[in-house]
Amino acid sequence: MKTVRISIIGFGAVGQGVARSILAKREDLNKQGIDLQVVGISDSKGSEINAGGINLKSALERKKNKGTVAKGKENALDIIRDVEHNIVVEATPTNIENGEPGLGNMFAAFEAGRHVVTSNKGPLALRFKELKEAAEDNGLYFRYEATVGGAVPIFNLIHEALAGNTVIGIEGILNGTTNYILTRMAEERMPYELVLKEAQELGIAEADPTYDVEGIDSACKLVIIANSVFGQDATYRDVEVTGITKITPEALELANKNNYVVKLVCEARGNGLTVAPRLVPKRHPLAVGGTLNVASILTDLAGRITISGKGAGSIETASSILSDILFIARNS
Amino acid sequence: MIVSMTLELKDIPGQLVLALAPISELHGNIMSVVHQHDEKTPRGTIPVQITFEIEHKVLNKLIDRLEKSGVGVARVGEERLRSTVSVILIGHIVHSDMGDTIDRIDSTGFAEVVDMSLSMPAIEKTSSSYLVINAVGEKELSIALDILREVAHKKDLLMIEPIRQNSEAA
Structure with missing residues (x-):
């Protein structure tokens, strides 16, 4: 069994969809020899970190009841830099003025040696080339199927x-x-x-x-x-x-x-x-x-x-993200 | 020039070749042939519609040759405008002088507005119109569209063009 550790940065509709789809698919993925462990989740109010794997069901319930997943004060960058994991799922809201906070999160992930999977259009619509180069320079994957067309696999199809x-x-x-x-x-x-x-x-x-x-x-x-x-x-x-x-x-x-x-x-x-x-x-x-x-x-x-x-929807977008995560899990 | 002809052939073998040979002999470029074998004229002949490109000065010679070989020429017409495009314009179309917009296209000599529908829901509301423009060729059509784009921009009209369609792989 290959264990792949991921963080979910941004826990809105898309982030929660990713958590839900990982929960729903856990057995299927195990059969394929892949064990996805979510070791960090952050939203705008704080985060939950668990190196042994977060209980996604209770994280989703806490988000629903309290409006936040937060158990601790650590923020997105703390998780990206300091928690040992393989893939950062960047699902913060799109900002087309300056791309933040997604842009900073993505660069930090590459610096820390982590692959990035994202649904966040802003950073890619502003500084695509730099992001791609940052990934390549560090020998990392940068996958963004969910940024365009929701569930429709445009980039997978072409590339x-x-x-x-x-x-x-x-x-x-x-x-x-x-x-x-x-x-x-x-x-x-x-x-x-x-x-x-x-x-x-x-x-x-x-x-x-x-x-x-x-x-x-x-x-x-x-x-x-x-x-x-x-x-x-x-x-x-x-x-x-x-x-x-x-x-x-x-x-x-x-x-x-x-x-x-x-x-x-x-x-x-x-x-x-x-x-x-x-x-x-x-x-x-x-x-x-x-x-x-x-x-x-x-x-x-x-x-x-x-x-x-x-082209939209929580689970539909998560479908593209999950596909990118599995691509990296199989190829890294 | 582009010419379309209706020819009448005798119902015996070898007549179609007889009709087409003179066109290629006079360096015409055949674009389409519609041969309806099961549809006869009251004269017992078989009608064929052909469209081809040929130099204007040899057209009479062609008709002579066809008739000498026993092929009836029932109709000759020039196909002048063979490229077509539809567009929609939205805005204060009537107030912005639609006649002038159409004139700008028609005055080119190579393109014409051949159809127009207008919908005006109420005074002071924006109107919508559907235009069909024909031109002698694709290049001329594209120039006509450039003119219309410029007019639409000046008169603050939204112009909706068709997607590119004949864009198949090389």
């Missing part, structure tokens, strides 16, 4: 399954909130403001929906793709972005009459990075509805490959 192919271009719908709003507007002929309100009530859109509806979240994800797949050194400020706030139900109806749907499409090709509402033929593989995400990858050998799935 592993499609290895050997040259990627010519990628188009996708990478934001579930805007896809939900556009789908509902088209189906119900409701104006943008009303559908946004409905999405907020359902918890699909945030109280401040700016990042989603102005296309900034999509732009960050597109930048991570451009950097990871095309080796660029782009930041989200390099993306030409148009949001969905000006779209009218009448425009969607006109599109519908002519066999199109309108989608907020991210496009990476050569040096051009754009996020904009586009007309998509109804029978095109990109025409997915609801909160679904989709990515269509054009390669030289395999031709076009399109995958779609759930």
Whole structure:
């Protein structure tokens, strides 16, 4: 049995999803010869540390009842630097202004000789190249499947399954909130403001929906793709972005009459990075509805490959994180 | 120029070759042939629609040759605008002078707005429109879109373009 020790930095929806999925999969993983031990969990109020393995069930219950996992005063950096473990799961909230606290946590992890698995877009949309180099310089893995497309395995598909192919271009719908709003507007002929309100009530859109509806979240994800797949050194400020706030139900109806749907499409090709509402033929593989995400990858050998799935959600995002953890567990 | 023709062939073997040979002899480039063998004209001939690219000055010579070899030329037409794109514009379209926007495209001589639907929910609210633009070729179409983008930007209209479609692997 190979014991892999991990820390979970950030214990919100994603961090808790990781803890839940490790709990649920423990037996399966043991059968595969892998024993995942969570030795440190931190949130904004403090942390729990146990070198012998934290009881995840009681940590989740404590978080639910008290609003924090904290048992001690140690913070994220204390765990990353001082607790002996292999993989840091960085799941703090995305901050696209300066990437913190995720950015500092990731650099500290590489300095301490620990692999990083993350769902946090901010640091990667701002300083991807430096992070990648910090990992490589220390001979460590840096995996970020959960940053783009939630459960949809875009990077695994491109870097592993499609290895050997040259990627010519990628188009996708990478934001579930805007896809939900556009789908509902088209189906119900409701104006943008009303559908946004409905999405907020359902918890699909945030109280401040700016990042989603102005296309900034999509732009960050597109930048991570451009950097990871095309080796660029782009930041989200390099993306030409148009949001969905000006779209009218009448425009969607006109599109519908002519066999199109309108989608907020991210496009990476050569040096051009754009996020904009586009007309998509109804029978095109990109025409997915609801909160679904989709990515269509054009390669030289395999031709076009399109995958779609759930782009958000606690357990769905944890699926991508768990896959990255297991990749490292098997390959290190 | 791009020409489309409807030819009428006798219902005996070897007629299609007879019809196509003169086009290639005159250095025409055949783009499509629609041959409906089970559909006869009242005259008992078989109609064939062909589209090809050919120099304008040899067109009459071609028609002569076809008719001398017994192939009926029922219709000749120029296919001028063969590239097409649909876009949506959202904003104060009517107040920003839609006629002028269309004129800017039509005045190029190589592209035209061939269809337009407009939806105006209420005065003072933004309108939405669906436009179809045709052009003589892909390059000209892309220039027409550049013009429309510039106009949309100036008039503060949101322009929604189609995703790229004919982007298959090399």
